[in-house]
Structures are given as C-alpha cells and as structure tokens.
Amino acid sequence: MKFLRKILDNAHAKLNKSEKTKKLFPLVDSVDTLMFTPNHTTKGGAHIRDGIDLKRTMMFVILALIPCLLFGMYNVGLQHDLANSTVEWSGVDQFLYGLMKVLPFIVVSYAAGLGVEFIFAIKNGHAVQEGYLVSGMLIPLIMPIDTPLWMVAVAVIFAVVIGKEVFGGTGMNILNIALTARAFLFFAHPTSMSGNNVWISGFKEMKETGSLVDGVSGATPLGDLASFAQDQPAYSSLGGFIQDGHSFVEAMWGLYPGSIGESSVFPIMLGAIFLLLTGIASWRVMASFFAGGLVMALVLNQFAGENAYMQLPAIHQLMYGGFLFGMVFMITDPVTAAQTTKGKFFYGFLAGFLGILIRVVNPAYPEGVMLAILIANVFAPLIDHMVISTNIKRRLKRVKIA
Amino acid sequence: MSKSIKIRKGLDIRIKGEAERSSIEAPLSSTYAIKPTDFHGLIPKLLKKVGDQVKAGTPIFQDKYREHIKYVSPVSGKIQEIKRGSKRKVLEVIIEADKEISYEESSPVDLASLDRETAKEALLAGGLWPFIKMRPIDVVANYTDTPKSIFVSGFDSSPLAPDYDYLLYSKDKEFQAGVDILNKLTDGNVNLQLRAKGGADAAFTQVKKAVVNKVSGPHPAGNVGPQIHQIDPINKGEVVWTVNAQDVAIIGRYLLTGRYDASKLLALTGSEATNRKYYRVIIGANASDVLNGNSNTDNVRYISGNVLTGSQIEADGYIGFYDSQITVVPEGNEYKFFLTKGWLIPGFKKLSNNSAYPSKVLGPKKFDVDTNLNGEERAFVVTGEYEKVFPFDIYPVHLIKSVMINDIDSMEKLGIYEVAPEDFALCEFVCTSKINSQEIVRQGLDVIHKECM
Numbered sequence: 001m002k003f004l005r006k007i008l009d010n011a012h013a014k015l016n017k018s019e020k021t022k023k024l025f026p027l028v029d030s031v032d033t034l035m036f037t038p039n040h041t042t043k044g045g046a047h048i049r050d051g052i053d054l055k056r057t058m059m060f061v062i063l064a065l066i067p068c069l070l071f072g073m074y075n076v077g078l079q080h081d082l083a084n085s086t087v088e089w090s091g092v093d094q095f096l097y098g099l100m101k102v103l104p105f106i107v108v109s110y111a112a113g114l115g116v117e118f119i120f121a122i123k124n125g126h127a128v129q130e131g132y133l134v135s136g137m138l139i140p141l142i143m144p145i146d147t148p149l150w151m152v153a154v155a156v157i158f159a160v161v162i163g164k165e166v167f168g169g170t171g172m173n174i175l176n177i178a179l180t181a182r183a184f185l186f187f188a189h190p191t192s193m194s195g196n197n198v199w200i201s202g203f204k205e206m207k208e209t210g211s212l213v214d215g216v217s218g219a220t221p222l223g224d225l226a227s228f229a230q231d232q233p234a235y236s237s238l239g240g241f242i243q244d245g246h247s248f249v250e251a252m253w254g255l256y257p258g259s260i261g262e263s264s265v266f267p268i269m270l271g272a273i274f275l276l277l278t279g280i281a282s283w284r285v286m287a288s289f290f291a292g293g294l295v296m297a298l299v300l301n302q303f304a305g306e307n308a309y310m311q312l313p314a315i316h317q318l319m320y321g322g323f324l325f326g327m328v329f330m331i332t333d334p335v336t337a338a339q340t341t342k343g344k345f346f347y348g349f350l351a352g353f354l355g356i357l358i359r360v361v362n363p364a365y366p367e368g369v370m371l372a373i374l375i376a377n378v379f380a381p382l383i384d385h386m387v388i389s390t391n392i393k394r395r396l397k398r399v400k401i402a
Numbered sequence: 403m404s405k406s407i408k409i410r411k412g413l414d415i416r417i418k419g420e421a422e423r424s425s426i427e428a429p430l431s432s433t434y435a436i437k438p439t440d441f442h443g444l445i446p447k448l449l450k451k452v453g454d455q456v457k458a459g460t461p462i463f464q465d466k467y468r469e470h471i472k473y474v475s476p477v478s479g480k481i482q483e484i485k486r487g488s489k490r491k492v493l494e495v496i497i498e499a500d501k502e503i504s505y506e507e508s509s510p511v512d513l514a515s516l517d518r519e520t521a522k523e524a525l526l527a528g529g530l531w532p533f534i535k536m537r538p539i540d541v542v543a544n545y546t547d548t549p550k551s552i553f554v555s556g557f558d559s560s561p562l563a564p565d566y567d568y569l570l571y572s573k574d575k576e577f578q579a580g581v582d583i584l585n586k587l588t589d590g591n592v593n594l595q596l597r598a599k600g601g602a603d604a605a606f607t608q609v610k611k612a613v614v615n616k617v618s619g620p621h622p623a624g625n626v627g628p629q630i631h632q633i634d635p636i637n638k639g640e641v642v643w644t645v646n647a648q649d650v651a652i653i654g655r656y657l658l659t660g661r662y663d664a665s666k667l668l669a670l671t672g673s674e675a676t677n678r679k680y681y682r683v684i685i686g687a688n689a690s691d692v693l694n695g696n697s698n699t700d701n702v703r704y705i706s707g708n709v710l711t712g713s714q715i716e717a718d719g720y721i722g723f724y725d726s727q728i729t730v731v732p733e734g735n736e737y738k739f740f741l742t743k744g745w746l747i748p749g750f751k752k753l754s755n756n757s758a759y760p761s762k763v764l765g766p767k768k769f770d771v772d773t774n775l776n777g778e779e780r781a782f783v784v785t786g787e788y789e790k791v792f793p794f795d796i797y798p799v800h801l802i803k804s805v806m807i808n809d810i811d812s813m814e815k816l817g818i819y820e821v822a823p824e825d826f827a828l829c830e831f832v833c834t835s836k837i838n839s840q841e842i843v844r845q846g847l848d849v850i851h852k853e854c855m
Contacts, residue, residue: 001739033778036737037744040775045840046830047709047731048417048561051752051759053777054834055745057784060758129780171781171835279757282786339785340797388797392815395795399637 008032026121030128057280058133064274065137065329067267072260073098076145079257080201083216101201102260105140108149112156113139120165131170131177131335132160138178138329141261142322142370143185144198151189155181175377176336179370186370194366196223199257220258221246222321222359226366228308238308251319262325272328281332284341285348289327292352293318300360309360322369323355330369336377340387347383351376403591406598407632409619411793413755413828415561417709418768419729421669423568425680428668430501434477434686435494435720436462441532442844443541443851446473446492454481459506459529459662462495470545474529476664476685478504494720497686505661513582513657518548521586528656532723533649534587537630537642539851540822549643551590551634554581554650556606557597557617559624560708560827564669564726567603568680569648574605577647579654581612584645595629605651619793627825628793636820648726652685668721672705672730673770674698683721689728690718697730703773705729710827711840734774745777755791755832780835788839791828794820798829802839805846810853813846822847 011028015021032038034055042049077094081087089097113132121128139156159181164173186193196218197203206212217234219227224234224241235241245256254264262268275281297314304310318324331337331351338347351372358368365371438446446463449472450456456479461472475497482498511524522545525531536543543549557566570577584592591613596602598618606614615633617623626644636642645653648666655663664685670678670692677696689704697704705712706722709729713722721728738744749759753769756762761769788798796817804812823840830839 001742004739005737034740035744036739037774037776038778039735039737040778041703041733041735041773042775043838044713045838046827047703047705047712047714047729047773048415048753048771048831049774049776049836050756050832050834051749051754051761051776052756052832052834053745053836054780054783055740055777056758057834059746127778131783169781171783277757334785335783337785339799341786341789344786384800388800388816391795391797395635395637395817398635 004035008035023122023125026118026126026128030118030121033127054130058130060278060280061134061275061329062137064271064280065134065141065261067270068141068261068264068325068329069102069137071254071264071267072141073102075255075258075263076101076201076260078255079145079199083200083203083213083218084206084211085213086211097201101145102140104149105143105147105152105260106137108152109139109156110136112153113160116157116160116165120169126169129170131164131173135159135177135181139181142178142182142259142325144193145201145260146198146203147185147192151185151192152181155185155188158184171335173335174381175374176330176333179330179374179377182370183374186365199259218257220321220366221251221256222366225309225312225320229363233308235308238311241308248313248316248319251316254319259322259325262322265319265324268324268328275328275332281328282334282337282344284344285332285337286327288345288348289331289352289355290318292349292354293323293327293356294352295349296353296356297360300356317356317360321359321367323352323359326355326369326373327352330373331376336380338380338383338387340384343380343383343387346387347376347380350379350383403613404615405633406616407618407629408598409617409623409628409632409793411790412620412622412628413791413832414559414620415710415753415831416768417561417673417753417771419671419673419675419678419731420562421564421671421678421680423565423680425568425667425682426677428681428683428687428691430477430503431499431684431688431691433482433496433498433688434475434479434684435496435688436473436475436686437494437720437723438463438473438492440723441473441542443539443848448484448492448495450481450495452481452484455479456481456497457504457506458664461529462497463492465542468544470526471531471542472526472529473532474506474662476662478502496720505663508660510660511583511657513579516583516586518586521583524657525583525653529662530653530656533645533653535644537627537636537644537822538819539847539855540824541851543643544641547641547643549588549590549641552584552588552592552643552645553626553630553633554584554592554594554612554645554647555624555626555629556594556602556614556647557624558708558726559621560710561621562669562671562727562729563624563708564667564671564680566647567601567606569667569726570603570605570651572605573651573654574608576651576654576658577605578609579657580645580650580652581609581654583653583657584643584650585611587643590634593629593633595624595626595633597623606647622793622825622828625824627820627822631794631820638814638819640819646724646726649724666726668692668725669727670696670730671727672697672709674702674730674732675728685721685723687721688718689715689721692721692728693717693730701733701735702730703733705731709771710831711824732770732772734772734776736774738774756787756834775836777834777836779837782835782837784834787832787834788829791832792825794825796820798826798839801846802826802837802842805842805849808849810849813850814854818843818846818850 076098163180252265355369355372465471479499485494598616801816
C-alpha cells in the first residue's frame with residue numbers, strides 16, 4: 001500500500017506545480033479518496049466521528065444491486081436463446097451472452113456520467129462527489145436490452161446535467177437521476193424504449209432474418225396485459241394469460257422479457273434485505289410504497305367488472321414490471337424522497353398508489369411506476385413542508401397553553 | 403412537581419479510557435490563565451496590565467458591553483502575559499501564581515437577608531456571574547433578565563464523562579448554598595435532574611428548595627438542552643439559565659466563606675492517558691500539571707472537555723473555564739487503505755451508529771477511536787440519521803439548512819431558541835456527510851443574538 005500511496009503523493013505533487021494542472025486536482029483526488037480514507041482530522045466540534053461515510057453508503061447500494069445485475073445478465077441470454085431458433089445454449093452460455101450484452105451498458109453509463117461529473121468538478125473546483133456511483137449502476141438495469149448505446153450515453157448526460165448539476169450537484173437534485181435518464185429516453189425515443197421489439201436482445205434482427213421462434217411476440221407481461229384495453233388483445237381472457245406461463249410463481253421468478261434488472265423478485269428481495277439490514281434504505285418508504293401499490297391494486301380489483309386487466313389479483317399485479325425494483329432502489333433514494341420521518345410514509349404511499357393507478361388505467365404506457373416515482377419526487381418537498389408546518393404549530397401552541 | 407422524563411433518542415458512545423474514582427491533589431501550577439475565548443461572544447475590557455499584582459478574586463477583565471460582569475483571577479500572583487491573536491483579540495491572560503494563594507476577603511453572605519437584586523450584586527461582585535449561562539444563545543447570562551427557571555444537571559452522560567456524584571461528594575453544604583442563591587434569581591423553579599436509575603450523592607438527593615427530576619435514557623440525557631425541552635421548554639422571548647453542578651458548589655463556597663476558591667475536580671480520561679484519575683485543580687490551571695507523565699505524547703490530541711464538545715488544547719495549554727475533564731485521544735492523521743483500514747472494511751471494531759458497520763451489533767464493549775474524519779465533507783444525502791440521536795421535537799436538518807441560508811424567520815420557527823451547539827454534537831458525530839453542525843448552529847445563534855435579542 002505504501003507503493004500506491006507514493007504514486008498518489010507524487011501525482012499530487014506534480015499537479016501542484018503549476019496553476020494549469022492544479023485544476024485537474026479532482027482527477028487524482030477521486031482516485032486517491034477511493035483507494036484511501038483521507039488523513040483529514042476533525043477541526044473543532046466533535047473530535048471523533050462515526051465510521052460511516054458517503055462512499056460506504058453508496059458502495060453498499062451497489063453491492064445490493066449485484067444480484068439483480070447477475071440475474072439480468074442471465075435473463076438477457078435466456079430470452080435470446082428462447083427466441084432464437086438457431087441456437088441451443090447451456091445456462092453458462094446464456095449468462096456469457098448476457099454478460100457481453102450488459103457490460104457495454106455499464107461501461108457507457110459510467111463513462112458518460114462520470115465524465116460529466118469530472119467536467120463539473122474541474123470547472124467548479126471541487127472534489128467529485130459519490131452520487132453518480134449508484135445512478136451509474138441503476139441506469140443500465142432499467143433499460144431495455146436493445147437500447148442503442150449512444151442513446152444511453154445521451155440520456156445519462158441529460159440526466160446528470162439537467163437533473164443534477166444545474167441544481168448544484170449531488171444531494172441537491174429534485175428528481176431521481178436514473179429515472180430522469182429513463183424518462184428522457186422514454187419520451188424522446190419511444191420506439192426504442194417501449195413496444196414489443198426492444199425487450200429481447202437482437203429481436204428485430206431475428207425477425208428480419210427469420211430466425212425467430214414461432215409465437216414469440218417479444219412483449220413483456222405488462223405489454224400483454226395492457227393489450228386487453230386495445231382492439232386486438234394478446235389473450236382473450238385473463239385466465240388465458242395466466243395459464244400461458246404467467247402464473248404467480250412464474251411472475252416471481254421473472255424469466256420473461258423486461259428491463260435488464262427488474263423482472264425477478266428474488267434478486268430484488270436479496271438487495272432489499274441487505275439494504276434494510278444495513279439501514280441504508282428507509283423501511284418506512286419501502287413499506288408504505290408497497291402498501292400504496294397494494295391498496296390501489298385491491299381497489300382496482302373491486303371495480304374490475306369485465307375489465308380483464310383490473311381483475312388481475314393484487315399481489316400478482318405487484319410482481320410485474322418495475323414496481324418492486326422501484327420500491328427497493330428508486331423510491332428509497334434519500335435525496336429525492338421526503339426527509340421527515342412522517343413524510344416518508346406519505347411519500348412512499350403516494351408513489352405506490354399512483355404507480356399502479358397509472359399502470360392499469362392509462363391507455364398509452366404499459367408501466368407507470370417510473371412516472372409515479374417522478375411525480376412523488378416533485379411532491380416530496382411539499383409533503384415535508386406540511387409535516388414541518390404541523391410541528392411548528394404544535395410548538396407555538398405551547399405558549400398558549402402555558 | 404418533580405417530573406420523570408425518558409429520553410428515547412440518543413446514543414451512548416462507548417469508548418475506552420474512563421477515569422478511576424480516586425483523586426490526586428495536582429501540584430499548584432506555576433501559571434494559570436483565564437481565556438476570554440471560553441465565553442462565547444465576549445469582548446473583554448482589560449482591567450489589569452502585565453506586571454500587576456492580583457489576588458484570587460481580583461477582577462482581571464470585564465465584559466465591554468455588560469460592565470457589571472467581571473472575570474476574576476482564580477489565583478493570586480502577577481499578570482505575566484496577555485496573549486493576543488489576530489486583530490489584537492485577547493486570547494489568554496496568563497497569571498504567574500504565588501506559592502501560597504491569597505484571597506480577596508469579603509464577609510460571608512447571609513443568604514436569608516438577600517433579595518433578588520442584592521443576590522445578583524453579590525454574584526457579580528464576587529466574579530461568579532460567568533458561571534451562569536442562559537438559553538437561548540448559550541452565553542453568559544444577562545443580569546437584567548429574570549429567567550423563568552434555572553436548570554442544573556446532576557449528571558453528565560457524554561463519553562467518558564466525570565462522575566458528578568464523585569465530584570460533589572461531601573460538598574453538600576456548598577451545593578445547598580449555591581442552590582439557595584439561584585432560587586433568589588428566578589420566579590420559577592431551580593430544577594435539578596438526576597439519573598432515574600442508580601443512587602446519587604447526598605449533595606444531590608438531600609438538596610432542599612430544588613425540584614428534583616429523574617431522567618432516563620442515553621446521552622444527551624445529561625445535557626440541560628433536552629432536559630429543558632421536556633420539562634420547561636423555551637418559547638420565543640423566554641429565558642432559562644443553566645449552571646454546571648460543580649460550579650453551583652463553587653458559588654456556594656464563596657457565599658459561605660467570602661473567598662473565591664475556584665478549586666474543583668478534573669477527570670483525566672481517554673485511551674491515551676495513563677494515570678486516569680480525578681485531579682484537584684483550580685480553574686484555569688495549566689494542563690501540563692495533570693498531563694505530565696500521565697499520558698502518551700506521540701501524535702495525540704489533548705481536549706479540554708469531552709470528545710464531543712471539548713476544545714483542543716496544547717499539552718501545556720490551559721484548561722477551559724467550564725470543563726471538568728481532559729480527554730486524550732490519538733490523532734487519526736494517516737491515510738487508511740480502503741480494503742485494510744479504510745472505508746470498505748467489514749469493520750467489526752469500527753465505532754459507528756450506522757448498521758452498515760456490523761460493530762453496531764457485534765462490536766466490542768468499548769471502542770478505540772481516533773480523530774480521523776473517516777471521510778470528507780459532502781452535501782446532505784442520507785436522511786433520518788440526525789433524528790435518531792436528537793431528542794427534541796425539532797427537525798434538526800431543516801434547522802441547520804435554515805441557518806445555512808441565513809433565514810432568521812425559519813430559524814425561529816424551527817426552534818433555534820431551544821438549542822445550543824452541544825445539543826447537535828451527536829448529530830455531528832453520526833453525520834455521513836461530515837457536516838460541522840455545531841459550528842453552523844453557533845453561527846445561527848450569533849445571528850439571532852445580534853438581530854433578535
């Protein structure tokens with residue numbers, strides 16, 4: 001380690017030689033603080049400090065995402081294999097194929113996002129903050145696998161600049177960065193982000209070359225469900241949908257087309273357990289988000305009538321799409337969530353409630369969780385304001401009582 | 403009238419190095435110092451020059467804007483040096499002590515005959531007024547105010563804190579006299595808070611004319627801030643005074659004897675101190691009397707006070723006016739490789755209130771700590787962690803943010819009148835973003851002091 005320390009000390013010394021190179025300080029500093037907890041000591045105030053820092057917090061979220069990432073890689077390969085009539089792979093091959101497909105997303109996401117962060121750090125003369133470490137891993141996991149890489153890069157740059165840096169950087173953003181990136185693509189390039197052609201790797205190509213297995217539509221379960229509201233539904237009844245590989249247990253396993261990391265319940269739950277045990281994610285937000293979604297789904301069940309989609313059992317409904325992924329990794333982002341303890345309950349509930357409402361009732365988009373979380377982000381400061389106002393009033397009341 | 407309160411939020415920081423309950427007479431220092439910087443916001447007007455002879459109890463300087471408040475010499479001797487900082491700010495007035503202390507003699511005060519005004523005059527004349535602090539703002543009290551109540555905490559819950567029962571042992575009469583005079587100053591109660599569990603010294607339990615309240619829970623249960631908040635909260639325009647328990651006894655001693663005898667017990671604590679005991683010293687003593695031979699000297703930090711709120715001093719610096727404790731901890735000024743000692747280790751022995759370290763559940767009983775910041779300052783990202791250790795019905799992060807943007811209206815609404823920097827010490831300790839919240843709260847209080855009081 002002394003060897004590494006020497007290299008870094010030398011780099012710092014070289015940078016400090018001239019004014020021009022001094023500006024590049026964030027480049028070396030970010031590597032330095034990643035490799036070493038700095039030798040900064042407390043100045044006044046509390047002389048000892050808690051062992052926790054933002055790097056550890058962020059890194060733990062990334063660790064929690066790893067099961068989803070690995071599952072995503074496997075599922076990408078599996079879906080390609082299932083759809084492609086010309087290949088017959090083992091599980092390992094499927095995983096390797098997924099790895100080769102997913103890895104470029106991660107590289108592009110981090111390169112574009114950290115590139116922007118470095119530019120702003122150099123321009124503003126501060127150290128690179130850790131915020132993008134998590135966003136950079138989240139963004140690949142919520143993309144359809146066939147999204148062109150340049151689009152990912154453009155979305156990342158948009159999200160980091162407009163979503164974060166204009167507000168003042170890490171900790172200051174109003175909207176969740178990863179969802180800002182996804183929403184940007186969703187509206188700017190809808191054909192690459194929704195429909196039936198983007199969820200299976202190489203789907204369009206296979207369609208053109210005719211190597212597609214007969215009967216593979218490429219649709220996600222939510223796409224199939226949304227088609228109930230259209231003129232030509234994929235299934236004639238809900239029963240038909242459930243029997244065709246969409247039972248509750250199959251919904252939990254998540255071996256169907258979808259965004260890269262979102263479809264299976266089990267890796268998401270592993271991440272959830274890890275985040276809750278380490279106290280990094282707020283259980284209040286998670287629980288109330290789930291409750292909000294469940295309540296909405298139950299309400300829809302009550303008013304279902306002949307509507308096949310609304311008949312889908314509530315819990316079954318919640319297993320699909322980005323609901324659980326959003327519950328564990330998106331809505332829990334502390335910066336964009338409500339900050340007061342009571343506010344967190346309202347905030348989570350609002351997002352979950354709207355998520356299922358938008359998903360089921362609107363005719364245009366098969367999934368509503370992304371939009372619901374963004375709406376809740378916008379409402380979070382208002383929720384906090386109301387909670388704090390009651391606190392202020394309560395303390396003012398003491399004067400009158402006394 | 404006495405209440406029993408429960409502090410639910412907070413944190414007992416378990417670190418190594420508490421003092422053993424036995425005391426040593428520290429030798430008389432050759433020099434003592436009174437530091438105007440111990441009294442926040444004070445602008446001193448010097449009354450003595452270098453070379454002047456003083457007795458114990460002779461005023462050395464007074465508050466420039468509140469001239470009745472005099473700061474007196476703790477010992478007799480000669481003014482050796484007046485240390486100044488930038489802009490000629492007075493940092494320390496150093497007194498070379500005589501071999502034998504001679505006192506300014508005045509007759510003992512007859513408590514029964516005092517009314518409020520004569521009680522105040524007696525305290526001001528004796529140089530005892532600086533022991534009385536006020537909330538809000540947490541500075542030396544205004545003698546023109548009449549506080550709605552006075553709070554004395556009968557225990558200290560901060561890390562490695564001295565045992566107040568030991569400090570006040572056999573000081574029953576002095577403590578009672580101090581409580582008596584405090585009673586003259588307020589229309590309300592003199593509130594004394596003791597731990598709900600375990601006995602307290604007779605000086606506390608036998609005290610008359612004070613309302614004894616029982617407090618249970620983790621630190622900051624022993625701080626007056628949360629105690630006031632639960633028992634008699636401060637609203638805008640109201641004032642509460644606070645006095646340290648040991649200082650109440652010093653006040654009482656003056657009343658009984660007519661002498662300013664500022665001797666008190668001081669605990670030497672911290673993992674780097676070796677002979678960890680209680681030392682009998684006089685206020686303003688040189689720390690080297692206590693530290694010499696009793697502490698490691700290699701790369702350590704000496705703190706006058708506790709690790710959360712104390713101030714750093716040199717090995718031959720002077721002990722703070724209000725402090726009853728010196729803590730010696732290792733400096734943490736080394737780089738720590740992230741996988742072996744730094745931010746990504748499993749961390750079974752790393753002190754943390756965060757579950758991201760298993761030490762919260764599986765850690766040792768007492769932790770080793772150093773002064774490393776364990777990270778770098780960042781914007782607020784994580785939410786809810788301040789609230790876990792902040793036992794007030796106040797939103798701490800929002801209060802701090804209102805100070806950051808200097809919004810006086812919001813500060814008032816969010817409860818700045820109820821807090822002091824020390825109440826935010828635990829918030830500062832647990833902060834993931836390493837924000838110096840005590841300093842920020844102090845800035846906010848200064849603004850309020852200037853604009854609203």
